[in-house]
Every structure is written in structure tokens, then in C-alpha cells.
Amino acid sequence: MDDKQTLVKCLVWDLDETLWRGTLVEDGNVRLADGITAVIEELDSRGVLQAVASKNDHDLAWTRLVELGVADYFVLPQIGWGRKSDSVRRIAERLNFAPGTIAFIDDQPAERAEVAFHLPEVRCYPADQALALPGLPEFSPRAVTVDSRRRRQLYQANFQRESERESFAGPDEEFLRTLGLELRVGRADDEELSRVEELTLRTSQMNATGVHYPDAVLRELCADPAHEVLVATLTDRFGPHGAIGVLLLETRPDHWHLKLLATSCRVVSFGVGTVVLNWLVDQAFRAGVHLVADFRATDRNRMMDIAYRFAGFTDERCECSAERPAEAGVQRLHLVPEPRALPDTMRLDAPAIGRPRVP
Ligand SMILES: [Zn+2]
Secondary structure, three states: OOOHHHOOOEEEEOOEOOOEEOOOOOOOOOEEOOOHHHHHHHHHHOOOEEEEEEEOOHHHHHHHHHHOOOHHHEOOOEEEOOOHHHHHHHHHHHHOOOHHHEEEEEOOHHHHHHHHHHOOOOEEEEHHHHHHHHHOHHHOOOOOOHHHHOHHHHHHHHHHHHHHHHOOOOOHHHHHHHOOEEEEEEEOOHHHHHHHHHHHHHOOOOEOOOOOOOHHHHHHHHOOOOEEEEEEEEEEOOEEEEEEEEEEEEEOOOEEEEEEEEEOHHHHHHOHHHHHHHHHHHHHHHHOOEEEEEEOOOOOOHHHHHHHHHHOOEOOOOHHHOOOOOOOOOEEEEEOOOOOOOOOOEEEEOOOOOOOOOO
16 A cells, blocks of 8 residues: 555444344344454454444443453444444544544444545445455554554553543643653664554544655665664553664765654654654754754644644754755654653653764
């Protein structure tokens, strides 16, 4: 898939006559439709999240999913009597996913029409297509990594954190300090590079350039002494978040050029983008260079624009990068660095990059 917008990140299942044969309130003993378990497991292993939107008695339906041995595969189950479009919208909002990355499968044409009416970007499939879904390109991410196989657990741990956060009354930073966050920034190794490619495909929201760097290009740049390919990983007391950010930096004698900065939408609320930018500004100060960054506005990456401005980047022109103008449609942001303090919300483990500053 070349167009990252077309990949499905979450599939929302109807239950009666879709996930299982029969109607639960009429037949308490419903069984999964043939081949459905294999579809659920396959999509899960590819990192496609799965949720439920069903008009049913919540406790009865959830109990049946547990008995059938598939309850663990679903995040954010929406089981009740409300509109399915509301259920799908809630799922998208809680996951921080664009509606265009959500798919919905239901045997009832009227339910599919209701979802399509309110959420036209959501892709709707009839129940008889369930077994064919893993063969469709929109359910076939090009890169399947350790992180995609663990994606569901990562989200489930996140929901656990959020429910703790909701019950925590102090200011946000105080809460973040209770998480024991550890952010590691390191030069990408071979295994991480495949995760990086996946990240740049998936992070439409926090991708500052909207540019996708293929694996092969990043591998070449890794070997180029004038480029740094850095991967950020995050852990906290609930466990690892995996690879959550990538930076592609060209280190030139008088300025560093940040060509790509993308962070996972899962960790936006932890302020990771700001921490990484502050670290980079501090490193640039130590190296005695200016920083320039490319920004291409998309309909999804406004938050990254805010992160750059918040870190002190401006539109001012500077001699340092004058001879290399930005491509059409790309804003060239600039910053004259000064020392920055380490974050007090997380522990940061990051390498020294560039030349040491001459005293
Ligand atoms: Zn400059």
C-alpha cells in the first residue's frame, strides 16, 4: 500500500449474524461463524485493532465473547442500544484515529448505511465479506513488526493508564511523574529500522513533513555520516510502548536540518514531541549550529506545527540555509538554539550527536 490513508487501523465488528451465527437474545448459545477466529487472529497479528459495536445487552454479550475465548482481542467494546455511528465515532476518538482509518462490518444494510451517513470516511463491509478481509490491501500493512504484533496490548495498557489518570486529581505533569516514564533516543539498528518505516506510515497526525521514507532510503541514510536516523522508544511502569518516534537529521557544518520528525499518536498526551525537540535544541546549541526543520501542513498534523512553534521555531529566514531553499509546499522553520533543561516528567537517555562545541 502506497497511500497510508487507505490502511485500516481498527476494524469494528457487529456481533449478531456477523461475528457469530444467530442472535444472542434469542439463542444464548450462539457460535462464532466458521473461519472467524482465524480472521480475528490474523488481523490482530498484523496490528489491526479490533473493536465491537453491537446492539445487545452489554453484560450478556461480553460474557459470551469471554466464553467463546475472543474477548481479549477487542478494545473499547461498544455494546448497548445507541446508534452505531455514535459507537464507531467514540471508538475513533478514544483511539485518536481518523475516521478514514476505521472499518465497520455488519450484516444489516441499514446499520452500514447509518454509519456511512454520519461517518462517510468509514469503510463499511457486509458480514459475508468477513473471511475475505485479510486478503484486502487495506488490511495488509506492508510492514509487520514486533510492535504491530503487540499493538493491541499496548493500547490496552494505555486505557488502563487513562483510567488511572481520570481518577488522579492533580495537574497533568504531576500525573506524568507518577508513570515513571523513560524515553530512550538512539541510533536506529536493523530491527528498529523496520519499525521506523511502519511509524512513518502510521503517524499521519504527528508527521511533520507528511513524507514517507521507505526502508531502503532510511537504511542508506543510516550509513551516511552526514545523516542521523534516530528512533525514540518509551517505557513506563506499565510496560513498554515500543518505538514511538523517529527523527531524520542531516548534520551540516553550520546547521542541522530536521527532515523528518514523527511521533506516535499514542504518546501525544505525554508531551514526547516537546521533550524530543528540546533535547535536539540543546544538542544543537552544544554543537554550535542553527536548526532548520521542514514542515508540510496536512489535514492531520496541526499538533506537530504547534509543537514546533512551542519549541521556538519561527519562519525567519537565515543565512545558514539560504542556499538550499525548501521544496514547494514545504515551510522551512528556523531556530537559533540556546541551552534547554532536561524534562522533569520523564527520564531521558539520549546520545550526544554532532561535533562538540569549541569552548
Ligand atoms: Zn540559521
